Structures are given as structure tokens and as C-alpha cells.
Amino acid sequence: MNIPHPYLMFLGDVQDQLGAKTAQGIVDWRRDWCLGQIRLEGCKADLGIPDMTIAEAAGQGARTLVVGVVNAGGVLPEHWTSVIVQAIEAGMDVASGLHTRLESIPAIAEAAARHGRQLFNVRHSDQRFATGKGTKRPGRRLLTVGTDCSVGKKYTALALEKEMRARGMDADFRATGQTGVFISGRGVAIDAVVADFISGAVEWIAPAADPAHWDLIEGQGSLYHPSFAGVSLGLLHGAQPDAFVVCHEPTRSTMRGVQHPLPSIQEVIDLTIRCGRLTNPAIRPVGIAINTKAYGEDEARACLEAAAKAHDLPANDPIRFGVGEIIDRLTEEFATE
Amino acid sequence: MNIPHPYLMFLGDVQDQLGAKTAQGIVDWRRDWCLGQIRLEGCKADLGIPDMTIAEAAGQGARTLVVGVVNAGGVLPEHWTSVIVQAIEAGMDVASGLHTRLESIPAIAEAAARHGRQLFNVRHSDQRFATGKGTKRPGRRLLTVGTDCSVGKKYTALALEKEMRARGMDADFRATGQTGVFISGRGVAIDAVVADFISGAVEWIAPAADPAHWDLIEGQGSLYHPSFAGVSLGLLHGAQPDAFVVCHEPTRSTMRGVQHPLPSIQEVIDLTIRCGRLTNPAIRPVGIAINTKAYGEDEARACLEAAAKAHDLPANDPIRFGVGEIIDRLTEEFATE
The missing domain is CATH 3.40.50.720 (NAD(P)-binding Rossmann-like Domain)
Incomplete structure (x- = not known):
């Protein structure tokens, strides 16, 4: 497309x-x-x-x-x-x-x-997908996951692409939703794919690549969202990410469209690792992206510092303060491998 | 239909x-x-x-x-x-x-x-589904889950329906695959539903019911199958089961269609509880169903005994030896509630 x-x-x-x-x-x-x-x-x-x-x-x-x-x-x-x-x-x-x-x-x-x-x-793909195979593909992949829907997964992946390219890294944003497809001119709205082919479609979106190449895959929903967790899990398995960034909106009390409370960042980290290991045993978190729009500058900085300290990960607001520290961590983690 | x-x-x-x-x-x-x-x-x-x-x-x-x-x-x-x-x-x-x-x-x-x-x-449904809401519905629900695809989830749910009805219990098999739809004359082939509506379609298949009524919901795939785990998770969340039975085929070495090893029964129990709690905090296992077709009588009995002992749950081959003990456990567990 x-x-x-x-x-x-x-x-x-x-x-x-x-x-x-x-x-x-x-x-x-x-x-x-x-x-x-x-x-x-x-x-x-x-x-x-x-x-x-x-x-x-x-x-x-x-x-x-x-x-x-x-x-x-x-x-x-x-x-x-x-x-x-x-x-x-x-x-x-x-x-x-x-x-x-x-x-x-x-x-x-x-x-x-x-x-x-x-x-x-853009919401429909005429592509015929195979079912997911789960076989490890060459190339590096990062997936943005979330504590909820609409917490900045797409913006974080796009901010990572922009900054990684600015640093001369070989990186591509991979769209899994309609807005992302418009922005990148390609990809698949994964929530509109037939259920049997969720992970297969993601394997098609982020195919085998050069070992140093990074796919920055836009996540969808949340493993803890009762409406959409199936999509999120199929996406995780198809993406087989080496690294993931947890996206979060700190002022929300219930998950979007339902009455369920938001999971903690730690719960999302734990379940993402546990399920993600199926197709990539080396999966690990490399950062936290928090949408601090509702906060003043001081409050935003404090929120990010607290999250970074609690999880021993760089925490940032990609739109407000950039994603530099997350890319530093990514580079560090994968430099020696 | x-x-x-x-x-x-x-x-x-x-x-x-x-x-x-x-x-x-x-x-x-x-x-x-x-x-x-x-x-x-x-x-x-x-x-x-x-x-x-x-x-x-x-x-x-x-x-x-x-x-x-x-x-x-x-x-x-x-x-x-x-x-x-x-x-x-x-x-x-x-x-x-x-x-x-x-x-x-x-x-x-x-x-x-x-x-x-x-x-x-039968593979296609013209029904328009809503996205899943995850709200607890009245009525009891049991889901058959698996260590893999094609390990007897449908046959186990049907065997439970048959035996529970024979005991005068109010129970309905709920089909989530094409063969099940043919057998029961209703249901939805859940793997053919658009990804966004997996859990919503299951909420429609197994709607609110009398508090003593049991839906026996046919599971699909496995939370550990890299091709289909998204479907399995959406199904689990939509089914919001009170009870589940783990189905297993003991002679299989890799999961169907892929190179991944089978998870253990314990891994399936643990992840089903962990993820299932999102829409039903009281979810619990009530039995293990093992397809012992490849075994002689003695070997089959030994296999079932070992599984029962290891997991402190009734273990049976629904086709060969019936599901009586699993229903005994179910009745016992839910009699006092």
C-alpha cells in the first residue's frame, strides 16, 4: 500500500x-x-x-x-x-x-x-497472510507495549525511529494501526485482520532483515485489556521483539472503554517477558515512555524519575523530553551482542 | 445459524x-x-x-x-x-x-x-459483534484449554455436556470452531472473526445465564502456540471461566505446525490462571483431559494417575474412560458457593 x-x-x-x-x-x-x-x-x-x-x-x-x-x-x-x-x-x-x-x-x-x-x-488489507510460524528471524526488533490503549505506543515508536535515524542507525517504524499506515505509507491495521492470522500478519509486517537493522513495531492495546489482549498477544508473538518499551498514561484510573483498573508498569513488564519468551527467549525491557501531558514540568520530571528508579530503566516522555536515554540503553544493551 | x-x-x-x-x-x-x-x-x-x-x-x-x-x-x-x-x-x-x-x-x-x-x-459469521467488555456475567462457565491445538478440547467439552445433562445438570456446549458449530447447530468459528472482536464474540456465544447454568466452552489453540495464542487469550477473556480443564496429548513432541516444544500441563495451568484472572478472579482448574489413544490400557491408566497426582486434580481420558471424576470435582467445588 x-x-x-x-x-x-x-x-x-x-x-x-x-x-x-x-x-x-x-x-x-x-x-x-x-x-x-x-x-x-x-x-x-x-x-x-x-x-x-x-x-x-x-x-x-x-x-x-x-x-x-x-x-x-x-x-x-x-x-x-x-x-x-x-x-x-x-x-x-x-x-x-x-x-x-x-x-x-x-x-x-x-x-x-x-x-x-x-x-x-487503510483499515483493510488485501494481503493474504500465513499463520505465524514463531521462528526467529534475523534483524533486531523493538515493540512498544502499553498499560492500556491510547497511551502513546505509536508516538513512542515514531519518536524512536526519528531519533535513531538522526543518530545514523538503520531503523524503520512498522505500523500496525490505520494512523501508522498513513504515516509510514505501509503496514497493516492488525485489529482488522482475521483472528487466525494476527501473529502471521506481524511476521509479514516486520520480516527478516539485516542483523543490525531495527524494526520499531507499533504496539496495540494491552495484555491486560479485556477487549483487546488477544490482539496484543498475537502481536507480541509475531513481533518476537528483542526489546520492548512500556508506554503509560499516569492519570488514567480505568482502562479505556471498560471498568478494569490499569495494571502497574511492573505487571506489564513481567507478563510481556513471560509471554514474549515463547518466540524470543532473550526479550527484555529497555525503557518506559510516559505521557506527562497532564503534569506541569516539575511534576512530570518527578514522575519520570520515580518510574526510572522503581524499574531501573530509562523513563521519558517521548514528545516532551525525547527518547535519547532509551536509545542510549538500547545501544548499550545490544552493542556487545 | x-x-x-x-x-x-x-x-x-x-x-x-x-x-x-x-x-x-x-x-x-x-x-x-x-x-x-x-x-x-x-x-x-x-x-x-x-x-x-x-x-x-x-x-x-x-x-x-x-x-x-x-x-x-x-x-x-x-x-x-x-x-x-x-x-x-x-x-x-x-x-x-x-x-x-x-x-x-x-x-x-x-x-x-x-x-x-x-x-x-459455517466458518463465517454474519453476526456483528461488539468489542469485549470483560464485565462479569451471571451463570457458570467452564473452558477447555490445551497444551496445543487438536488435543481434544472440543471432545472434552462435548463429553462434559453429555454427562452433565445425564446427571440432570443444566449445561450447554458452546462451539467456537466450525465442527462444533455443525455439532451444536450454533456458535461461531472464532478464528475467523476479525481480531478486534475475539473476546466480544465469545461474550456473545456464552451470554448471561441462570446462576446454576453451565456453559461448556470449546477452547481453541493454546496460550503457548506461537501461531494462535492471541485467539486463545481473547477466548479466555471473553469466556471469563469459573473453571477450566487442561487438555493434553502426551505423545506429541512439538506443537502442531511449528517447531516449538509443548508446554507442561503445569505451565498451562499457571498462565491460564494468571491471564484468566483479568475477567474472573476466581478462575480455577477442575481437571485434566488426556488423549491416551496411543497407549495400551495399563499405560493409559498409569499416565492418568501420574497426572492426577502431580496436579492434585482428577485426570481422565474423556473418550476412553469418561469425565465422571471431573464433574464430581466441579460439583464439589461449586456446590458450596
Whole structure:
């Protein structure tokens, strides 16, 4: 799935900023791929990039209209169709992260066929996967795991990629969710794969590589989340990580969408090692990533210091303070092997 | 999915007895639903029930032609189509456990439409599931778990249902695989569900029930199988079992389809409790089911005794010696609660 950029970001008329979460993630990590945004009347989200019409975006070279929104049910609202058709007529491909397949809307399918444009359904993969084999592959792999959903697993993996590349290391972010696929232009939304193929799909996403190469694999869910732990375990086994980073949000009291309390960082470390050993007996933690957005500077520093001390691991907020110490530890741990 | 019986079992021309595993499971557990079998020239499997033509079966009241075979890729061979169409023309519905959807074959779809017959694709569910919630539901649940795939999890759950009903207990087998769905006429092939909905689908399969009612939930895979552990964990969380039985095959040296060694029964008990506590803190083992087919009578008895002693649990071979002691333990454990 190679989605041509630059992108024109379509937000429809979503009712809050959270509805544009996918688009915001793309802008945060690939600002130079995003020409501008197009919003319908009543849209309550704003990516902070120029508003433009289809014609303006086409004139500036936009190659793909990105439907970068999330909504309940993942359905494409009918009144968004005409903008999508106009973009196709102006020469753009279309990529959507919604559950509804673009080609299931007749007007969109017909316009794409007529103009020879591509339709990308990022949540769906047409790839046929094998079941996971669990055999050790060459190359290094790091997985971001979490105490919950939406605690920064994707942002941490992307921050690691950015900083490792800046240090001249050979490293690739590997997307396992729709926003990650948009950002990296490849990958698989693993939660949409048929259950039998979770680990097999991850083996395909992060294949055998050069022994010094690092795959930075985006984790999903949590081994302790009652809705999604199966996905998290299949991902762990398929990733067969040498190293993992635990991601955490310290102000949350219950897990997202359910009534269960969050596990401790230590519980996540222990269960990740115990289960991860099945496909990589040498699995080990190399850092803790904490989203300290809710804290002032002093409180954030104190929280990170406490976590680092408690677990004898570098702890950082990747967005606020970077991931340097985690990469130092990674380099140290694997230098002599 | 209510598949009308009696069934005519179609084996095509599968090349060994294993290819007819689904059909054999149905005959083993629902002999009175199976009128006969129909086989193409060169078929190497035999269910030990009368061979009959479509006309003979229709004359005796067969209501569904069951395509009860497994093959690599789950594809329906083209040369099987004409028998299926003939069955439809003779008034039968058709149910298939293959990956290929019956209606994707034009001749079959047209015949079914013309004659108003139903097509059942047992591996696929049209049910829309919610994501799992992990909230404790009323009713008792027992899950069969395994040291590997194909170690008797389905047969153990079915044997428990049979014996518990014979004792006047209120118990229902809950199918999570295609053969189980054929046998019970309901359920969901959980390995074919989209990954995000594994635990949610199991919550749907084994819903809230009378406090004294037992669901006997068919397990899948193993928490230690690198290909399928994600499915097994989602199933465990969705089932939120009060009790579990560990199923084991003592002669196997590596896990099915991969090179990994089998875990010990104790490892499976420990990890099942550790992970299962997330949705049922009171989860506990109540027995061990060992497939002793490869052993003579004395060796089988010795193997079961050793396992019972090592784990302080009743150990039995459900097919060879029954499940009485496991139900005794279950009754004892839960009588006072």
C-alpha cells in the first residue's frame, strides 16, 4: 500500500478534535506530506494547516485525498461523497481509514474507474497472510507495549525511529494501526485482520532483515485489556521483539472503554517477558515512555524519575523530553551482542 | 445459524481420513443427525455410515448437504459443484465449513435462489459483534484449554455436556470452531472473526445465564502456540471461566505446525490462571483431559494417575474412560458457593 503524497486532509464535519485523531497524527509526524485541509460546514476540528478547496489543492500538486477521521461504526456519511468524487475528478487518489470500503459507494467506485484513480482502504488489507510460524528471524526488533490503549505506543515508536535515524542507525517504524499506515505509507491495521492470522500478519509486517537493522513495531492495546489482549498477544508473538518499551498514561484510573483498573508498569513488564519468551527467549525491557501531558514540568520530571528508579530503566516522555536515554540503553544493551 | 438436520455428509474426493475430520466429528457426536455419506470416485475417507445418492438421501428426508471436509486453503474444488447443485435441486440446504463462501460459486448461488434453499457458511459469521467488555456475567462457565491445538478440547467439552445433562445438570456446549458449530447447530468459528472482536464474540456465544447454568466452552489453540495464542487469550477473556480443564496429548513432541516444544500441563495451568484472572478472579482448574489413544490400557491408566497426582486434580481420558471424576470435582467445588 503505497499512498502517493502530498495529501489533502479531509475532515468532513466531525464534531470534535478527537474525531480528526488520524489526520492529526499524520500532520504531527508527516507535516511536509500534508498540503492542507478541507472541511465541511460545521466541522469542529482543525489541524492548524491551510484550508483549501479541491481545485486549490490539485493546483498545488495534491495527489491523495485522505479521509482521516474516526467515528462510531467507522461509516462514511453520505453527504461526504460529493467532495470525494470531486477530488477524484481533480486527479487525486483517495485513502480512507474508515471501516466502510470506498468502492462500496457506487458514486466513488464509478468516479475512480472513470478517472483511473486508486482507492485505498487503510483499515483493510488485501494481503493474504500465513499463520505465524514463531521462528526467529534475523534483524533486531523493538515493540512498544502499553498499560492500556491510547497511551502513546505509536508516538513512542515514531519518536524512536526519528531519533535513531538522526543518530545514523538503520531503523524503520512498522505500523500496525490505520494512523501508522498513513504515516509510514505501509503496514497493516492488525485489529482488522482475521483472528487466525494476527501473529502471521506481524511476521509479514516486520520480516527478516539485516542483523543490525531495527524494526520499531507499533504496539496495540494491552495484555491486560479485556477487549483487546488477544490482539496484543498475537502481536507480541509475531513481533518476537528483542526489546520492548512500556508506554503509560499516569492519570488514567480505568482502562479505556471498560471498568478494569490499569495494571502497574511492573505487571506489564513481567507478563510481556513471560509471554514474549515463547518466540524470543532473550526479550527484555529497555525503557518506559510516559505521557506527562497532564503534569506541569516539575511534576512530570518527578514522575519520570520515580518510574526510572522503581524499574531501573530509562523513563521519558517521548514528545516532551525525547527518547535519547532509551536509545542510549538500547545501544548499550545490544552493542556487545 | 440453525442448520436443519438430518444431514447428508459430502466428502468429495478427499485424500485421507483427516480430510474428513469435520464430518467425522459430527458423526461421532450426532450420529442420529447423519443419514448417510456421499463420496466421489477416489475418496479415501469413510465415515462408516451408509453411502447413498442424492436421490436416496432426499427420499429418506435429508434436509442439509454438509460439506464436512478440510483442505489446505479451505477452497471448494470446482468438480464438487455439480453434486452440491444436485442436492439443492433435490430440496436440500447446503452447509460448508470451507473458507470459500458457497454463494461465491455462481452455479450454487443460482440454484439456491431458484429453489429457495439456504446456504450456510459455517466458518463465517454474519453476526456483528461488539468489542469485549470483560464485565462479569451471571451463570457458570467452564473452558477447555490445551497444551496445543487438536488435543481434544472440543471432545472434552462435548463429553462434559453429555454427562452433565445425564446427571440432570443444566449445561450447554458452546462451539467456537466450525465442527462444533455443525455439532451444536450454533456458535461461531472464532478464528475467523476479525481480531478486534475475539473476546466480544465469545461474550456473545456464552451470554448471561441462570446462576446454576453451565456453559461448556470449546477452547481453541493454546496460550503457548506461537501461531494462535492471541485467539486463545481473547477466548479466555471473553469466556471469563469459573473453571477450566487442561487438555493434553502426551505423545506429541512439538506443537502442531511449528517447531516449538509443548508446554507442561503445569505451565498451562499457571498462565491460564494468571491471564484468566483479568475477567474472573476466581478462575480455577477442575481437571485434566488426556488423549491416551496411543497407549495400551495399563499405560493409559498409569499416565492418568501420574497426572492426577502431580496436579492434585482428577485426570481422565474423556473418550476412553469418561469425565465422571471431573464433574464430581466441579460439583464439589461449586456446590458450596
